[in-house]
Amino acid sequence: MKRLLLWLPLAGFSFLFGIAALGLIKPADRIVRSHLVGKPLPEFRLPPLAAGKPGLTTADFRQGKPRLLNIFASWCIPCAAEAPQLLRLKAMGIPVDAVAIRDTAPALAAFLRRNGDPYDRIGDDRQSAVQLAIGSSGVPETFVIDGQGRIVLQHVGDIRAEDVDTIAAAVKGAR
Template identity: 40%
Template structure:
């Protein structure tokens, strides 16, 4: 093999190896429940204005009322939030209490989103400046926190909730009821 061919083949092989690695990593399952710095700690102080008369606001005291809840961070402009909407509705239909935090959004856009994708939320707090998102240690949208009845964060689900996670989340809720 000539030096010229080697000079052409080596970068090509390296490039193809890089592409293969990238494709492999994209297909690998990602850890969707993480142990963040907030898991095991109390929900941080918050007092979010309600979206409308049907959806009162959300404050940290609402999460210490003795009921295990899911707190879902979402927005009408978030494509993965649309994808997870049926799973949230399925959880709500099974009696799970879900509160929403609408991030950098407007009541009008959220109303249209809920009309199109269903409304699983008992309360929706508006977070126009992402202050609650930052205090919760969230990494993006959507993100969901499992909060026990004492206001302690027990789990943090990163990204959209997939259909196969619904059963797992129901089990996590039952475990949190015992804590």
Template identity: 40%
Template sequence: MKRILAFAPLVLFVGLLAVLGYYNFHKKPQSELRAMVGKSVPDLSLVDLQDGTQTELKGLVTASGKPVLVNFFASWCAPCISENPQLMALKARGVTIIGIAWKDEPQNTLKFLAQHDNPFSRTLADPDGRMALAFGNSGVPETYIIAPDGTITDKITGPIVPATLDEVYAKVSGKSLPQ
């Protein structure tokens, strides 16, 4: 009987490890903060990298008169490079995309856009991350679908990949992607 009691702590420890291991392998792999979905675009102004003017994002969105994509990216972001062909495909189909360069140097952003094609109708700089913080970003790339009235209708965490291109196009345009 004493031998069995001597192994009790080891059995309890292994049981605890099994429970924690089960939880670790069965939890949701990524939580997506969607607190801003259903809310209005933050009223913040950023510098437009094309002309250097202070520009209010909400004004750009509402002036378009149609849903737009707002894409947070950075020149140092490898997934942003892989996402670029999908953004170019959406632009070619008439989707308005506004880029926000997150915590990036303006000259690096402009060089990045020159090297990898520019899918953005406007590119704004967010060097201190104020706009990203207001949106609740967790990193780059992150993309938001915004209605013409300035309401955020959806959030896409991570890069837009070829497998999700049809879905994103349908959400932003209300149409399916031509085959």
């Protein structure tokens, strides 16, 4: 028994070694996935931020038609980079709504002038409250919401040209 105990430190270290080796071979996925995928959107009601555009509420997503929910900010550079892809999705007939994170009206107006405006509604989320409630950890992120207000897909990061088909297919698949 005592002799076995003497090998315990080596056993403990071997376990550590295995974990570390596994961590190196298979680096952890640093993308934070929302736990709400497949579940209904949380209740929220956001005031408008852009002139002539309504704010955003959960009820807007229960109209029977799937929509995109884009989490973005005018101060976010990848958000400007993904703007052409959002416009393409809009042109394909997919409605897009947005939550603007920690933004101001003049900055947002300038952003929409520069990068185009695919949005039907933009909700003003000053404190990231709705963003966190949805389970989004950064900007930009895009959620596919079905006609009943359920989250079907979460896309973390900017939408690249090669992601457009996947997202369009997800919208088509949702009801």
